Amino acid sequence: MADLNQLHDAxxxxxxxxxxAVTEQALAAGHEPLKLVQDHMMPAMSEVGRRFECNEYFVxxxxxxxxxxxxxxxxxxxxxxxKGNEPVGRVALGTVKGDLHDIGKxxxxxxxxxxxxxxxxxxxxxxxxxxxxxxxxxxxxxVAISALLTTTMPAMKTTIDALKAAGVRDQVKIIxxxxxxxxxxxxEIGADGFSESAAGAVSAARKVCLA
Amino acid sequence: MNFNQLVxxxxxxxxxxxxxxxxxxxxxxxxxxxxxxxxxxxxxQAALQQRYQSPFVLGAMxxxxxxEAFGCTIxxxxxxxxxxxxxxxxxxxxxxxxxxxxxxxxxxxxYLEAVRLLRQLPGQPFVFAGCIGPFSLAARLxxxxxxxxxxxxxxxxxxxxxxxxxxxxxxxxKAFRAAGAHGVIMAxxxxxxxxxxxxxxxxxxxxxxxxxxxxxxxLSIVLHNCGAKLLHLPAILETGLKAYHFGAPMDIxxxxxxxxxxxxxxxxxxxxxxxxxxxPAETTAKTAQLLAATAGHRNFVISSGCDLPPNAPLASLDAxxxxxxxxxQ
Ligand code: B1M
Numbered sequence: 132m133a134d135l136n137q138l139h140d141a142x143x144x145x146x147x148x149x150x151x152a153v154t155e156q157a158l159a160a161g162h163e164p165l166k167l168v169q170d171h172m173m174p175a176m177s178e179v180g181r182r183f184e185c186n187e188y189f190v191x192x193x194x195x196x197x198x199x200x201x202x203x204x205x206x207x208x209x210x211x212x213x214k215g216n217e218p219v220g221r222v223a224l225g226t227v228k229g230d231l232h233d234i235g236k237x238x239x240x241x242x243x244x245x246x247x248x249x250x251x252x253x254x255x256x257x258x259x260x261x262x263x264x265x266x267x268x269x270x271x272x273x274v275a276i277s278a279l280l281t282t283t284m285p286a287m288k289t290t291i292d293a294l295k296a297a298g299v300r301d302q303v304k305i306i307x308x309x310x311x312x313x314x315x316x317x318x319e320i321g322a323d324g325f326s327e328s329a330a331g332a333v334s335a336a337r338k339v340c341l342a
Numbered sequence: 343m344n345f346n347q348l349v350x351x352x353x354x355x356x357x358x359x360x361x362x363x364x365x366x367x368x369x370x371x372x373x374x375x376x377x378x379x380x381x382x383x384x385x386x387q388a389a390l391q392q393r394y395q396s397p398f399v400l401g402a403m404x405x406x407x408x409x410e411a412f413g414c415t416i417x418x419x420x421x422x423x424x425x426x427x428x429x430x431x432x433x434x435x436x437x438x439x440x441x442x443x444x445x446x447x448x449x450x451x452x453y454l455e456a457v458r459l460l461r462q463l464p465g466q467p468f469v470f471a472g473c474i475g476p477f478s479l480a481a482r483l484x485x486x487x488x489x490x491x492x493x494x495x496x497x498x499x500x501x502x503x504x505x506x507x508x509x510x511x512x513x514x515x516k517a518f519r520a521a522g523a524h525g526v527i528m529a530x531x532x533x534x535x536x537x538x539x540x541x542x543x544x545x546x547x548x549x550x551x552x553x554x555x556x557x558x559x560x561l562s563i564v565l566h567n568c569g570a571k572l573l574h575l576p577a578i579l580e581t582g583l584k585a586y587h588f589g590a591p592m593d594i595x596x597x598x599x600x601x602x603x604x605x606x607x608x609x610x611x612x613x614x615x616x617x618x619x620x621x622p623a624e625t626t627a628k629t630a631q632l633l634a635a636t637a638g639h640r641n642f643v644i645s646s647g648c649d650l651p652p653n654a655p656l657a658s659l660d661a662x663x664x665x666x667x668x669x670x671q
Contacts, residue, residue, distance in 0.1 A: 145494065164384075186571070186573055189535060189536055189540065190493055190535040190536070191490040191494050191536060191537070191538040191540060192494070192537070193489065194490050194491050195491055195494055196492065231425060233487060234486070234487050234535070253595050265496065266473070279469065280651070281614045281618045281619065281653060282421075282422070282651065282652070282653055283651075309619045310614075311614045311615070311619070320405055
C-alpha cells in the first residue's frame with residue numbers, strides 16, 4: 132500500500148528515486164493520477180517555493196525537488212492525457228536568444244509544472260522562431276521568457292515583435308522575468324505579465340490568463 | 343603595503359570598481375582583444391588609471407580562462423568575455439583521470455603577462471590579478487546547473503574536482519605573486535547559490551586551504567561573491583581571509599556590523615542596475631547613498647557588485663568616480 136505522504140515528502144526532499152517508486156506503487160494501487168498531482172505533488176512544490184523565498188532552501192535543493200517531481204510526472208503525464216485531464220495551461224518556456232543562463236528558467240519551469248501547467252522547455256538561446264513554432268505546433272497558450280543579461284534584454288522585445296509579425300501574438304499571454312527585468316521593462320516591451328521570482332511566475336501565469 | 347594596510351591607512355575613501363570593459367571605450371579595443379592579449383589589458387587599465395587616478399589596477403575578470411586550461415571548450419565573441427560551453431566532466435571516472443594544468447597553460451599565460459605589464463605602470467599602482475574560485479571552477483568543469491545538484495547528490499565527485507581545482511589555483515596564485523601581483527580578486531559567484539552549509543563545505547574549506555598555501559603579506563586575496571546574502575557571511579568568513587568583495591544581494595551595512603574593523607569589505611553597487619540601466623545622475627546618487635550609509639567604516643571600499651558589463655557606458659563610471667570625489671571633499 133503506497134503511503135502518499137511519502138510522495139509529498141520525496142518531492143520536498145528532492146528524492147527522485149522514492150518519488151518515482153511511490154508513484155508507481157500508488158498507480159498500481161489504483162490511485163487517480165490527477166489526485167497524486169493535485170493533492171501531493173503540487174503542495175510539495177508550493178512548499179519548496181515557499182522555503183526558497185524565505186532562504187530555507189537554496190538552488191541545489193530546488194533543482195533536486197524539481198527533478199523528483201519531473202520523474203513522477205513522466206509516469207503520470209500519459210495517464211493524465213489518456214483520461215482527458217487537461218493541464219491548467221501550456222507554457223512555451225525559454226531563455227532568450229543570446230543568453231545561456233538556465234538555472235532560473237529551470238526553477239520557473241519546475242514551479243509552473245508544480246502549479247499544474249504543462250511546460251514545453253525550449254532551453255536556452257531560444258530564437259523567436261522556436262517560440263513561434265511552439266505556439267503553432269504545440270498549442271502553447273503562454274510564452275514565458277527569461278533573460279539574465281542586460282545585453283540580451285532587447286531580444287525579449289525582438290521576440291515579442293516577431294510573434295506579432297507572425298500573427299500569433301494574440302493567441303498567447305507573455306510573461307517575462309530574470310534578474311535584470313523589471314515591471315517597467317516588461318510594460319515597455321509589451322509583455323502581459325512579469326515576476327521577479329520562480330514561485331511568482333505561477334501567480335503571474337494565472338493572472339494573465341484571467342485578464 | 344598590503345591591501346588592508348593601504349585601505350585602513352588611506353586618508354580618503356577609496357574606490358575599486360571591477361572595470362575593464364569601460365577602458366575599451368578609451369582604447370578602441372574589443373573584449374576579444376582583452377582576453378587574448380595582455381598588452382590590450384594594459385592599455386585599457388592604463389587609460390582608466392589616467393582618467394580616474396585610481397590607486398588600483400586590475401587584470402581582466404575572465405572566468406573561462408582556468409576552465410579552458412583544464413580542457414573545457416569555450417565560445418568566443420567580439421563583445422563578451424568567453425563562455426564555457428558543454429561539460430568536460432560527467433562522471434567520477436573522468437574526474438579521477440582529470441589532469442591538473444600548469445599556470446601559463448592556454449590563455450592563463452595572457453593573464454600572468456598582464457600582471458607583469460601592469461607592474462610597469464607609472465605611479466606604482468596596486469596591481470590586482472583576477473581569477474576564479476575553486477567551487478565556481480569545479481562547477482564550470484561539470485556544468486554549473488549540474489554542480490548545484492551534485493553538491494547534494496554526488497558529493498564525492500564534487501570533492502574530487504575541488505581538490506584538483508584547489509591545487510591548480512594554489513599554483514596559479516603563486517604564479518601571480520611571482521609575476522608581481524600585489525593582490526588577487528578571486529571570484530566565487532556560483533558559491534552564492536548554495537546554502538550557507540553548502541558554501542562552507544564546497545567553497546570556504548578550499549579557499550582557506552589555498553589561501554594558507556599561496557597568500558602571505560605580499561599577496562592579498564580579496565574573495566568576491568556576487569550572489570551571497572548576509573546569511574552566507576558567517577560561512578564565508580570561515581575562510582579566514584582579511585578582505586571580501588560582495589554583490590548587490592549583500593546587506594553591506596549589516597555585514598560591516600558583523601566583521602572585525604580590520605577586515606575589508608568591498609561592494610556592492612548593482613553592475614547592471616546602477617551602471618547600465620541608470621542614467622549617470624542616478625549612478626551618482628546611488629554611489630553617494632552607499633557612501634553615506636557606510637560613512638565611518640574605514641574598512642569599506644566602494645565598488646561595483648561585480649564586473650561591469652561590456653555595455654556599461656563610460657559616463658556611468660565617470661559619475662561613480664565623481665560621487666566618490668565629492669564625498670572626499
Ligand atoms: C518567465 O517568467 C520568469 C519569471 C521569473 C524568472 C524568470 C522568468 N527567469 C528567472 N526568474 C526569477 O526566478 C528565479 C528564481 O527566483 C530567478 O532566476 P535567476 O536566474 O535570477 O536566479 C537563479 C535562481 C540563480 N542565479 C543564476 O543562476 C545566475 C548566477 C550567476 C553567478 C551566473 C551564472 C551561474 C553563470 N553565468 Co553569468 N551568472 C551571473 C550570476 C551572478 C549572480 N551572482 O547572480 C550573471 C547573471 N552573469 C553575468 C554575465 C556577464 C555572464 N554570465 C555568463 C555565463 C554564466 C555561466 C554559464 C558560467 C553560468 C550560467 C550557468 C547556467 N547553467 O545557467 C556569460 C554569458 C553567457 C551567455 N551568453 O549567456 C557572462 C557574459 C560572463 C562570461 N562571459 O562568463 C552577469 C550579468 C550582468 C548583466 N546583468 O548583464 C551576472 C549578473 C554576473 C555579474 N557579472 O554580475 C529570478 O530572476
